[in-house]
Each structure stands twice: as structure tokens, then as C-alpha cells.
Amino acid sequence: MAKGSNEVESKHLQRFHYTLDQAIEKPFNWKQMWRLLVYLKPYSKNYLPAAVIAMLISTAVRLIVPILIGKVAIDVAIADKDITMLTYLVIGIGVLYLLSYVGNVYRIKWVNILGQNVIYDIRQHLFSHIQRLSHRFFDSRSAGSILVRIMNDINSLQELFTNGIINLLMDVVTLVGIIVILFVLSPKLALAIMVILPLMFYLTTKLRRMIRRSWQSVRIQQSRMNSHLNEGLQGMRITQSFSQEAENGEYFHGVNTDNFNSWKDATKKSAMFRPFVEMSNAIGTIILIAYGSYLILVGVENGGIEIGDFVTFAFFIGMFWDPISRLGQMYNQMLMAMAASERIFEFLDERPNVKEQEGAHEFIDMIGDIEFDKVEFSYDQERIALHEISIHIQAGQTIALVGHTGSGKSTIANLISRFYDPAKGTVKIDGYDLKQVTLASLRSKISVVLQDTFIFSGTIMENIRFGNPNATNEEVIQAAKVVGADEFIQRLANGYETEVEERGNILSAGERQLLSFARALLANPSILILDEATASIDTETEVKIQEALGRLLKGRTAIIIAHRLSTIREADTIFVLEQGRVLESGSHEELMAKREEYFSLVKSQFQMLDAM
Missing domain, CATH: 3.40.50.300 (P-loop containing nucleotide triphosphate hydrolases)
Known part of the structure; x- marks a missing residue:
């Protein structure tokens, strides 16, 4: 790349890292997280309570079964050699697991319906809000960066709403239930096993800042890459005209590498949480075996525990660390959601510079x-x-x-x-x-016809009708005839039903301009603004336009x-x-x-x- 390009890139990177540092230093914003959760409100009377009830049923089964196995099956039925009780117990546990299965099926179903509805609402809200913003907003932002907010950033919230919230409740209920049960069974053994929790809490807290920084970096790098992609694709003809494919590829390589490295760094730091949980699980299991065995040998009469209590503890210890691990993953999801929501709410908090007065x-x-x-x-x-x-x-x-x-x-x-x-x-x-x-x-x-007219994907008929959605087919055709567009439209394979590609690339510049004239005429404006509207039209077409302008401008104020x-x-x-x-x-x-x-x-x- 040329020296000037390198200097521009260097300045851009300086601004980028300054922006990144600012974003990273922000504390975790619980108020902002609450703003996200407000989108659940429309579903708080149907899908959300149904999913919570299904979750509570399956969680209750998971907590009841180990007690039945340890306290009833081992300490009572097996100890007394009561085959009948053991048979009923097996059937009962089977029924409970069937109930848990049904609860999980409906929990997953309702949570996914809930999550998809919330994501739909957020995306619709953001797009509708952006459409109402003033031109100054778009003057300072690329189309690619706006596209990232509407698509990628909102997609990052999907896991939070489809699984995260209900799973968070389920894991919290499970943890609280296990802790209560363990302390009821044997406070001494429960306290001994949980002595590792303060250390684990300290280590995971240290990881939070690193993990949050890395996921914020991912979001910003993705935005930068998407912006460059959008710009590169829109300017592909210019790139090829000046044979700058190699330079453009080199620039994209740098952007792509930065994005790759940010993801690698974020996933590496996030992956550190799981080993801490597994280490804690291992230490807890060793304590259970060592101290639990001692309490069994001591006997119940001397403050010890029965074998059934030991087995129940073993079940719950195996269940105890999984929710903690998932809560760590949930925290990572919340960090990603926070990084994305900061960028979404930045746009939602934008207010139009051009404001409409009340009344x-x-x-x-x-x-x-x-x-x-x-x-x-x-x-x-x-x-x-x-x-x-x-x-x-x-x-x-x-x-x-x-x-x-x-x-x-x-x-x-x-x-x-x-x-x-x-x-x-x-x-x-x-x-x-x-x-x-x-x-x-x-x-x-007011109708405005620009030099660089915009043609939407769709048919010729739909593009002209954009000026007046209520117009009939006959009115659309009449408007096209007035401005001289009907002649070339009739030559197209499907006439007015011909599908035009993005930005109308199958049409010439002059043909696109004629369609914009027809669109403006169909709107029947009181004021018509032609901003370099004939600059892209050849001399022959200009003669037709000049003839049509007399009819187009009649009775209207024209600039x-x-x-x-x-x-x-x-x-x-x-x-x-x-x-x-x-x-x-x-x-x-x-x-x-x-x-x-x-x-x-x-x-x-x-x-x-x-x-x-």
C-alpha cells in the first residue's frame, strides 16, 4: 500500500484502540441488562411462566431422586430387605423421570418460542428506530456498521434469551436446593466440601475482567470487518477498475487477522473457567471420600452419617459443580450480551436531530x-x-x-x-x-429525484409504486408513459413484472433515472426537487425527459x-x-x-x- 494509506490506517487503528479502551473500562451495567429483560414483558403471562413451571418440575425431580435412592432405597428398603418397597420405589422413580422428561420437552419448546419472539421484537424495534433518525446519524456511520448492529449484535443475544435466562434460574434453584439438602443431611460434611468455594469464587472473579475485555474486543473487531466488507463489495467495480484487488486483499487480511486473533483470545480466556470448576469438583470429591468415610465409621450415634447419606452426598456433589460450571458459561453469555447490548442501545438512545413538535x-x-x-x-x-x-x-x-x-x-x-x-x-x-x-x-x-437513484429489489411495477403504494396498475403504467419509461419497460422480458436485481443493476443509468421520474410523478407531489436528475441520461433520453418535464412540473413548485x-x-x-x-x-x-x-x-x- 502507499505511504499515505499506511498513515491513514495507522490513525484509524489509534482511534480504534482508544475506542476499545473506553468501552472496556466501563463497569458491568446491570441497569442496561434490565433494559434487555424488559423485552420479556409481553410474554410474562404466557410463555415465560409456562417455561418456569416446566423448569421447576424437572429441577424438583432431580433433587428428589437422590434422596429417594440414598435415604429410602439404601437406608430403609435395602437395609430391611423390603423387596416390595424397593419395587414401588423403582416404579416411582421411573414415573418421576418421565415427568421430568415431559417438563424438559415443554421447557425447551416454550423457551425457544420466547427467545425467538424477543429477538424479533428487538430487531424490529432497532430497525424502526433507525428509520426515524435524521440524516446526520447516517452521515457519520457506514452502512456496514449499522448492519452489524441489526444483524450480528442482536444475534449475539439469541443464546441469552433462548436458553440463558431459564437455565440461570434452573441452576440457581438447583444450587440452592442442593446446599439446603446437604446441610440438612450433615452440616459438618457439607461445610467441609464447600470450603473450596471461596477460593473458586476468588479465581473466577479475577477472570471476569479479562473475559469481558476480550468479548468487547470481538464485537468491535467484527464491526470493523463487516464495515470493510460492505464497503469493499459496494466499491468492487472501482477496485477492479483501478486494479487494486491485491491492496484491498492485503487490507482485508489485516482486518480478518485482527478479528481471528480477538476470537482466539476470547475463547482461550473463556475456556479457563471450566478447568477451575473441574479442579474444585475433584477437591470436593476427595473431601467427600475422606471425611465422609470417617463419619460413616464414627457412626450416627457419635455425630456421623449413614451409608445412604454418603450416597446422597455423592449424587449431589456430582450435580453440584455442573450448575456452577454452567453459571460460569452463563456469565460469558452475559458478557457477550452486554458487549452487544451496549452497541444496540447506543443506537436506540440516539435521538433525531430533526424533531417533531407536539401539536x-x-x-x-x-x-x-x-x-x-x-x-x-x-x-x-x-x-x-x-x-x-x-x-x-x-x-x-x-x-x-x-x-x-x-x-x-x-x-x-x-x-x-x-x-x-x-x-x-x-x-x-x-x-x-x-x-x-x-x-x-x-x-x-415532496418528491425528490436524485442523480444516483435507488432501485429496490423487486419488479418494475413495485419500484414505481414505491412513490404511492395505493396506486393501481393502470396509474403506474400511465406515470411511466408520461415520463417516457413505458417504451423500454415494454421491451423487457416480463414488462412491468420484470424482476430487477439489487440497486437495479440490470438497468442502465438512464433507465433507472426514468423509473425514478415515474415514481416521483406517481406520488403526485406539490413540490418536486430534481437534484442533478438528468446528469446520467444521454442526449436522446434527455430530449424525452424535457418533453415530459412540461407535464411533470405543471401546477407544481419545482426546484x-x-x-x-x-x-x-x-x-x-x-x-x-x-x-x-x-x-x-x-x-x-x-x-x-x-x-x-x-x-x-x-x-x-x-x-x-x-x-x-
């Missing part, structure tokens, strides 16, 4: 009179995009915005649609300040942004912008007569055409 005006019929009153706006603090712009566009007028790149043309269009709010001044439509208007009613009366000045000759007023200021305005003839900035733009454009 805002709702446009029923929009006339289309637009006024900018000393509007100032900037995308960042370093550069002001508009300097106290004052423009009045009368209803039904067609105005054009021209100027060099970065002069503020698209910014004006963005403010009319209220994708952003001005820093100073007001933008009004029909006399209403846009800050006091509902966003839905405003944008439903045309164009570099190709031949497309705006018929505009009622042309505003010439430069660095966020209006230099001059007037009709094409008036501005040409002034022989100032507009005249220079037209002259330079024609000179370029003559030179070609």
Missing part, C-alpha cells in the same frame, strides 16, 4: 410557496454551507439552482425536505415554519439543481450560488444579459462542448 401542523393540501429567511446552515463547525440565504419561491414556479460543487445547492434541497434544520433563520412552506410541521405530511407532498445548464433554460428564476451565498438571480435571458457569473458558467460549458 405540529399537518399539511392536508400544500400550495407550494417556499421561503428561506436569512437561513444559515453548516454540516460541521469547520465550514458553513449557507450564509444567511433569503429566497422566495412562489407556488407553481420552476426555479433552478446553479453553481460550482459545494456552493450549497443540494443543501437548500435538503432543508426544504427538512432532512436537516437550519442553524439560524427559518424555512417556510405556505407560511408555516417547517419546525412546526409534521414530517410525514411535509415529505408526503431543479443542474450542472448541465441546457436543462434549465425554461426555469422562471435561476439562482446562482457560490460558497453558500446567492450571487445573482433572474431568468436565463436576464442573467445572460448581465454577463456576470451565470454568463461565465454558460460560456465555459459551451467551450467545453466545442472542444470535445
